[in-house]
Amino acid sequence: xxxxxxxxxxxxxxxxxxEVIFGxxxxxxxxxxxxxxxxxxxxxxxxxHEQGAGHMAEGYAKATGKVGVxxxxxxxxxxxxxxxxxxxxxxxxxxxxxxxxxxxxxIGNDAFxxxxxxxxxxxxxxxxxxxxxxxxxxxxxxxxxxIAKTGRPGPVLVDIPKDITQQLSDVPIPxxxxxxxxxxxxxxxxEGNIQQIKKAAKLIMEAKRPVLYVGGGAxxxxxxxxxxxxxxxxxxxxxxxxxxxxxFPENHPLSLRMLGMxxxxxxxxxxxxxxxxxxxxxxxxxxxxxxxxxxxPDAKIIHIDIDPASISKNITVDxxxxxxxxxxxxxxIGEIKRKGAKLRYPEDRxxxxxxxxxxxKMYPLTYKNxxxxxxxxxxxxxxxxxxxxxxxxxxxxxxxxxxxxxxxRYSFPRQFxxxxxLGTMGFGLPSAIGAKVGRPDKEVFCIDGDGxxxxxxxxxxxxxxxxxxxxxxxxxxxxxxxxxxxxELFYDRRYSEVDxxxxxxxxxxxxxxxxxxxxxEKPKExxxxxxxxxxxxxxPVIMDFVVDREENVLPMVPAGKSYRDMILEDGKDADAExxxxxx
Amino acid sequence: MADTxxxxxxxxxxxxxxxxxxxxxxxxxxxxxxxxxxLGVLARIATLIAGKGYNIxxxxxxxxxxxxxxxxxxEVIGDDIVIDQVVKQLRKxxxxxxxxxxxxxxxxxxxxxxxxxxxxxxxxxDEILRIVEIFRGKVVDVSPETYTIEITGDEDKINAFIxxxxxxxxxxxxxxxxxxxxxELFVEENLQE
Ligand SMILES: Cc1ncc(C[n+]2csc(CCOP(=O)(O)OP(=O)(O)O)c2C)c(N)n1
Numbered sequence: 001x002x003x004x005x006x007x008x009x010x011x012x013x014x015x016x017x018x019e020v021i022f023g024x025x026x027x028x029x030x031x032x033x034x035x036x037x038x039x040x041x042x043x044x045x046x047x048x049h050e051q052g053a054g055h056m057a058e059g060y061a062k063a064t065g066k067v068g069v070x071x072x073x074x075x076x077x078x079x080x081x082x083x084x085x086x087x088x089x090x091x092x093x094x095x096x097x098x099x100x101x102x103x104x105x106x107i108g109n110d111a112f113x114x115x116x117x118x119x120x121x122x123x124x125x126x127x128x129x130x131x132x133x134x135x136x137x138x139x140x141x142x143x144x145x146x147i148a149k150t151g152r153p154g155p156v157l158v159d160i161p162k163d164i165t166q167q168l169s170d171v172p173i174p175x176x177x178x179x180x181x182x183x184x185x186x187x188x189x190x191e192g193n194i195q196q197i198k199k200a201a202k203l204i205m206e207a208k209r210p211v212l213y214v215g216g217g218a219x220x221x222x223x224x225x226x227x228x229x230x231x232x233x234x235x236x237x238x239x240x241x242x243x244x245x246x247x248f249p250e251n252h253p254l255s256l257r258m259l260g261m262x263x264x265x266x267x268x269x270x271x272x273x274x275x276x277x278x279x280x281x282x283x284x285x286x287x288x289x290x291x292x293x294x295x296x297p298d299a300k301i302i303h304i305d306i307d308p309a310s311i312s313k314n315i316t317v318d319x320x321x322x323x324x325x326x327x328x329x330x331x332x333i334g335e336i337k338r339k340g341a342k343l344r345y346p347e348d349r350x351x352x353x354x355x356x357x358x359x360x361k362m363y364p365l366t367y368k369n370x371x372x373x374x375x376x377x378x379x380x381x382x383x384x385x386x387x388x389x390x391x392x393x394x395x396x397x398x399x400x401x402x403x404x405x406x407x408x409r410y411s412f413p414r415q416f417x418x419x420x421x422l423g424t425m426g427f428g429l430p431s432a433i434g435a436k437v438g439r440p441d442k443e444v445f446c447i448d449g450d451g452x453x454x455x456x457x458x459x460x461x462x463x464x465x466x467x468x469x470x471x472x473x474x475x476x477x478x479x480x481x482x483x484x485x486x487x488e489l490f491y492d493r494r495y496s497e498v499d500x501x502x503x504x505x506x507x508x509x510x511x512x513x514x515x516x517x518x519x520x521e522k523p524k525e526x527x528x529x530x531x532x533x534x535x536x537x538x539x540p541v542i543m544d545f546v547v548d549r550e551e552n553v554l555p556m557v558p559a560g561k562s563y564r565d566m567i568l569e570d571g572k573d574a575d576a577e578x579x580x581x582x583x
Numbered sequence: 584m585a586d587t588x589x590x591x592x593x594x595x596x597x598x599x600x601x602x603x604x605x606x607x608x609x610x611x612x613x614x615x616x617x618x619x620x621x622l623g624v625l626a627r628i629a630t631l632i633a634g635k636g637y638n639i640x641x642x643x644x645x646x647x648x649x650x651x652x653x654x655x656x657x658e659v660i661g662d663d664i665v666i667d668q669v670v671k672q673l674r675k676x677x678x679x680x681x682x683x684x685x686x687x688x689x690x691x692x693x694x695x696x697x698x699x700x701x702x703x704x705x706x707x708x709d710e711i712l713r714i715v716e717i718f719r720g721k722v723v724d725v726s727p728e729t730y731t732i733e734i735t736g737d738e739d740k741i742n743a744f745i746x747x748x749x750x751x752x753x754x755x756x757x758x759x760x761x762x763x764x765x766x767e768l769f770v771e772e773n774l775q776e
Contacts, residue, residue, distance in 0.1 A: 119626065184680060
């Protein structure tokens with residue numbers, strides 16, 4: 001049946017099982033919006049800025065594991081979503097972005113609202129397409145979905161010239177099989193080399209001081225079960241990255257919580273002293289390793305990852321295994337079990353666990369609470385309490401993000417959504433909206449900084465419009481706090497352009513948009529307003545927590561330094577004795 | 584401050600173990616890429632290599648006998664380890680079917696060069712013709728003042744030829760960039776596709 005290109009777009013999206021599109025229309029994409037209107041069966045969330053639409057699609061994808069979809073017009077619409085695309089690229093988030101383009105005959109003419117978005121996003125997409133004729137339109141959209149969600153997930157952009165959305169065609173929607181056949185150069189590795197898996201099994205059984213280092217790849221692969229099984233069976237402590245949180249429950253006795261720059265003392269000590277590091281779906285980011293040549297200096301390294309280009313990129317590994325994390329872990333467990341009858345892990349593995357317990361007691365994550373002023377960590381703990389640890393948490397970027405990582409304990413995958421690779425301020429609020437759309441059954445809390453919040457706060461009105469009852473907790477220190485912290489520690493307190501004390505009244509701001517606003521200035525008010533906020537069920541709530549302005553995120557491994565240089569408490573570096581002569 | 588780390592009973596001496604990727608040798612690599620002839624594929628490959636901070640020294644692209652497939656030969660000077668990364672990332676591109684670093688693999692390589700050289704006197708003409716003959720080149724265009732010569736060969740041969748012509752005065756020169764192919768008789772087993 002002959003129909004317009006615009007209708008083919010909607011038809012293909014429906015065939016992909018898309019439930020929701022986040023976007024904002026304009027000239028070049030109007031035909032598609034018209035088709036959306038005429039079809040009437042897809043939910044569209046009208047963002048107030050295309051960056052917001054992009055982060056919403058990411059939040060939806062991160063929370064559900066499904067592909068998030070965003071749609072914008074050409075030119076400024078397309079450039080506005082670039083940050084979100086880059087963010088999705090860095091954190092391997094499966095999203096498909098559909099952009100309108102000027103009509104084919106005008107491409108390259110500096111036409112009104114023309115921009116070469118395919119060129120601009122080439123280095124920050126997993127792949128992108130410019131549709132040149134209507135016959136290839138449905139195939140390209142389906143290819144985009146297939147590429148976005150398989151292998152190492154990532155963003156894919158499809159740029160559709162306006163004339164193609166207007167033309168008529170009876171081209172059928174291709175089948176899954178045809179999509180795969182159209183991509184002969186794309187075959188993600190999944191199985192894992194069995195010889196390498198055997199080598200890894202042997203190393204794991206022989207190691208005295210093993211540590212699992214788990215990243216976002218384990219979340220994407222849905223490998224929580226396998227991870228728990230491996231850790232428990234072989235008694236291996238587990239540290240995760242910000243993206244890997246929830247892949248292993250943080251209330252598990254073997255959890256070391258987070259490693260790296262703002263990792264726990266015990267996670268970093270464990271990694272530093274390990275004789276075997278098993279990296280799972282992680283990529284040895286510099287925020288994790290610090291000084292690379294002093295990262296896990298005595299450890300052999302096993303690296304399991306779906307992306308061959310991630311292996312041995314930043315660090316030389318001893319046993320690389322390219323494959324789907326879930327499948328490889330499954331085989332690894334099988335292999336260990338097969339050998340297990342003859343060979344158990346060394347007795348002194350229990351000494352290692354005991355040593356870690358000592359480290360945990362020595363420097364647990366703590367802060368000095370106060371009766372006069374609200375401590376940011378206290379706010380997060382109270383959010384943890386009131387949500388029973390069961391909420392999905394999103395965050396902006398900065399100190400509050402790290403406190404959200406430290407003082408909330410994550411127990412299931414896709415529970416902590418934040419911008420790890422790109423570090424995008426403004427990610428929190430729109431991603432919370434996307435997450436809540438995808439997981440209406442879950443309480444969704446955005447823990448935001450006052451600076452980050454201001455970057456995408458226009459999306460409150462979006463949440464109000466669609467009655468999306470997210471909770472936003474602004475950890476308001478009236479500073480670009482993380483930058484201030486670095487200035488305090490490494491620039492002699494020269495606070496250059498970080499003061500945000502001139503700020504909107506967040507309560508009134510919320511109310512002006514039809515949301516609910518609360519403010520807490522005293523510690524005792526924290527619980528009260530959280531309790532009030534939990535009662536609101538049909539609109540977003542913005543909570544302004546006025547916190548201690550100069551609280552620092554600790555512990556901290558300064559950038560480019562070794563774990564040995566960890567700063568543990570304010571005014572106190574981890575001194576030589578506590579660091580080296582442990583036990 | 585003791586220079587030991589470790590846990591009770593296990594006092595591992597902290598020896599500097601440099602896990603950081605050692606720098607490899609920096610040299611010219613020749614990379615063969617079979618691609619689908621899609622819009623933007625060249626830009627994609629160029630972006631990737633430029634993104635590593637490397638310059639493409641030579642590049643040739645042409646269709647193969649199979650419809651829609653082109654073969655590219657890319658010459659790039661770079662660190663062995665970084666080039667290995669480049670190769671892995673090239674393989675990840677959706678439009679690449681095969682990527683192979685031929686540098687250390689027995690292979691044949693050829694380049695075609697056109698040189699327009701000053702040849703105003705009969706002495707010069709004789710001399711040039713003799714060099715062309717030795718190098719199995721061909722004169723493809725003649726004017727009262729110049730010869731235009733075509734020559735094919737590997738890098739050494741072509742460089743030597745150009746050196747010999749320089750004294751006469753080269754007016755113009757164009758090279759196609761290398762094309763290369765692996766030698767069949769030396770197939771190595773664990774060559775990664
Ligand atoms: C878009 C963007 N611009 C700048 C930065 C650099 N940056 C990192 S953290 C930070 C401060 C964030 O301030 P705020 O959101 O108030 O959070 P806080 O650190 O105070 O908790 C800045 C400016 C960034 N990460 N993202």
